[in-house]
Amino acid sequence: MSKVLILAEHNGSQINQSTAKVLTAAKQLNADAIDVVLFAADSGLASQVAALNGVNEVKFVQCADNHDQLAASIAPTVAELGKDYTHVWGPSTTFGKDVMPRVAALLGVNQVSDIMEVIDANTFKRPIYAGNAIITVKTDTAQIVATVRTASYAAEKAMDGSATINESNLENAASHTTYVSLSSGNSDRPDLQTASKVISGGRGVGSEENFKIVYDLADKIGAATGASRAAVDAGYVPNDMQVGQTGKIIAPDLYMCFGISGAIQHLTGIKDAGTIVAINKDADAPIFEVADVGLVGDLFKIIPEMMEKL
Amino acid sequence: MKILVAIKRVVDYNVRVQVKPDGSGVATDGVKMSINPFDEIAIEEALRIKEQGKADEVVVVTIGSNDSQQQLRTAMAMGADRAILVESDQAVQPLQAAQVLLKVIEQEQPGLVITGKQAIDDDNNQTPQMLATLWNRPQATFASKVEFTGDNQLQVTREVDAGLETIQVELPAVVSTDLRLNEPRFVKLPDIMKAKRKPLDVKAIGDVLPNAEGVAIEVLQHESPQPRQKGIMVESVDELIDILKDKGLVS
Numbered sequence: 001m002s003k004v005l006i007l008a009e010h011n012g013s014q015i016n017q018s019t020a021k022v023l024t025a026a027k028q029l030n031a032d033a034i035d036v037v038l039f040a041a042d043s044g045l046a047s048q049v050a051a052l053n054g055v056n057e058v059k060f061v062q063c064a065d066n067h068d069q070l071a072a073s074i075a076p077t078v079a080e081l082g083k084d085y086t087h088v089w090g091p092s093t094t095f096g097k098d099v100m101p102r103v104a105a106l107l108g109v110n111q112v113s114d115i116m117e118v119i120d121a122n123t124f125k126r127p128i129y130a131g132n133a134i135i136t137v138k139t140d141t142a143q144i145v146a147t148v149r150t151a152s153y154a155a156e157k158a159m160d161g162s163a164t165i166n167e168s169n170l171e172n173a174a175s176h177t178t179y180v181s182l183s184s185g186n187s188d189r190p191d192l193q194t195a196s197k198v199i200s201g202g203r204g205v206g207s208e209e210n211f212k213i214v215y216d217l218a219d220k221i222g223a224a225t226g227a228s229r230a231a232v233d234a235g236y237v238p239n240d241m242q243v244g245q246t247g248k249i250i251a252p253d254l255y256m257c258f259g260i261s262g263a264i265q266h267l268t269g270i271k272d273a274g275t276i277v278a279i280n281k282d283a284d285a286p287i288f289e290v291a292d293v294g295l296v297g298d299l300f301k302i303i304p305e306m307m308e309k310l
Numbered sequence: 311m312k313i314l315v316a317i318k319r320v321v322d323y324n325v326r327v328q329v330k331p332d333g334s335g336v337a338t339d340g341v342k343m344s345i346n347p348f349d350e351i352a353i354e355e356a357l358r359i360k361e362q363g364k365a366d367e368v369v370v371v372t373i374g375s376n377d378s379q380q381q382l383r384t385a386m387a388m389g390a391d392r393a394i395l396v397e398s399d400q401a402v403q404p405l406q407a408a409q410v411l412l413k414v415i416e417q418e419q420p421g422l423v424i425t426g427k428q429a430i431d432d433d434n435n436q437t438p439q440m441l442a443t444l445w446n447r448p449q450a451t452f453a454s455k456v457e458f459t460g461d462n463q464l465q466v467t468r469e470v471d472a473g474l475e476t477i478q479v480e481l482p483a484v485v486s487t488d489l490r491l492n493e494p495r496f497v498k499l500p501d502i503m504k505a506k507r508k509p510l511d512v513k514a515i516g517d518v519l520p521n522a523e524g525v526a527i528e529v530l531q532h533e534s535p536q537p538r539q540k541g542i543m544v545e546s547v548d549e550l551i552d553i554l555k556d557k558g559l560v561s
């Protein structure tokens with residue numbers, strides 16, 4: 001029978017929802033036990049994990065000097081603990097993508113990246129070619145190391161758990177790698193990865209100043225904001241707003257985009273959205289092939305009109 | 311210092327790949343092949359470091375079929391000094407690729423390894439991290455800025471979900487590139503001619519790595535993604551807002 005170890009993710013004060021999403025995926029293994037390993041400085045985070053429904057034990061590894069964010073520092077401990085488990089899973093966020101292949105290498109296995117469907121304890125579906133093909137893969141190694149595509153799973157919401165918490169201290173922190181800083185383009189708007197509504201702008205928005213109308217509309221309906229790679233590359237918006245193959249893969253109920261052409265790499269990021277609304281002045285833009293609702297027109301006329309009528 | 315750049319030959323990013331009707335794979339016959347775009351950025355970064363006088367040789371390596379020579383030649387036309395092809399008729403998975411690359415590292419003794427963060431065919435995003443692990447060296451993944459700071463130290467800005475994270479790593483190290491690190495140069499015709507005379511060493515994978523460890527993940531089936539249902543076009547903002555209200559998406 002299966003025993004699962006999940007690597008928790010957090011930002012120092014809050015457990016990231018990706019942890020609860022991996023938990024949802026792990027529950028589909030019908031495992032005997034699901035434990036979570038958490039690297040952090042603050043023990044309050046361990047209580048947050050312990051409250052998640054379905055968690056058996058929290059292995060809280062206390063770290064100083066931001067070593068909890070460094071793959072080279074934490075992977076050896078995850079791998080060592082992982083030897084007692086059949087499945088060692090993390091989120092396919094940038095954090096999980098950084099750490100989990102190190103864990104896999106230490107355990108001598110290939111990793112199953114971006115699980116989108118659990119078929120049984122050894123068989124999974126995952127996307128390749130930017131989501132243009134889906135493969136079914138099978139592996140029966142002693143440990144199955146994987147990342148879970150978070151947009152494919154809803155977060156476990158029930159907080160009625162009462163897992164035991166076991167504390168230890170990080171050993172073997174890497175000396176060749178140090179954390180320096182994090183700069184966030186953070187705003188007060190909802191978090192792009194978990195928001196139920198997202199408003200995005202692309203190259204068609206034209207400038208950093210022009211993006212103000214996109215933000216205004218987002219604020220009006222309580223949406224998070226996103227962007228295409230072209231808008232990020234042009235410096236209109238910070239990198240953490242990028243949606244797509246190399247940005248964030250999201251699944252909001254509503255995705256409304258202005259001045260985005262609909263390149264496959266962008267579409268990869270929004271395939272799981274509930275309703276896609278596209279506004280583009282080019283009636284032939286590929287975005288209209290995937291949009292649930294399309295409107296051909298100039299975003300500089302349409303956004304002000306929406307502001308007025310909403 | 312020598313820089314080793316690991317690249318992969320993949321279906322060009324402009325091609326919309328199709329799953330074969332029998333589910334055995336994706337159709338690649340007659341399809342345009344290119345250097346994985348992230349790896350092209352890795353080559354460019356290595357060349358810029360060399361041009362700043364901080365490295366004296368850029369070596370590109372790939373693991374793949376004999377056709378991968380084309381991509382190695384392109385890398386040398388961009389400016390790489392020489393190339394190594396570790397020839398394999400079968401696709402290799404990340405753990406095996408990392409073991410092969412480690413053998414090449416042992417031979418070449420580079421001070422820095424740069425490679426793309428993922429190949430756009432399998433989208434695995436594993437090989438650089440696995441290589442750093444097996445090599446017992448630091449990794450700086452998803453790099454958008456690489457700076458030399460003092461002796462043997464690299465400061466790397468990484469594109470992470472929360473924004474831009476900066477870490478400091480000691481060399482030798484493995485850097486994996488993100489898209490905003492640089493814009494690769496175009497190759498010019500004379501450089502293509504020159505690249506033909508640069509050394510390209512072909513080795514059999516069985517000679518480089520006689521005893522691979524670990525087992526491959528078995529691929530049972532390929533399928534096309536579920537298509538989204540066909541949408542509708544509206545003519546006015548009023549119509550759009552009505553639909554959104556109907557669906558309860560705005561109030």
Ligand SMILES: Cc1cc2nc3c(=O)[nH]c(=O)nc-3n(C[C@H](O)[C@H](O)[C@H](O)COP(=O)(O)OP(=O)(O)OC[C@H]3O[C@@H](n4cnc5c(N)ncnc54)[C@H](O)[C@@H]3O)c2cc1C
Nearest residue numbers: 202203204228229230244245246247259260261266281299
């Ligand atoms: C390996 C790789 C990975 C990539 N990853 C990503 C990724 O993660 N995310 C991503 O987004 N892209 C990614 N890309 C880039 C992608 O291929 C496209 O280049 C990019 O998505 C284009 O962005 P865009 O739609 O904003 O710009 P464009 O394609 O230039 O489209 C702009 C659109 O705006 C419309 N427009 C202009 N003015 C107006 C107006 N006034 N009103 C209404 N509409 C207007 C135009 O008609 C046009 O359709 C990647 C590319 C590669 C090679």
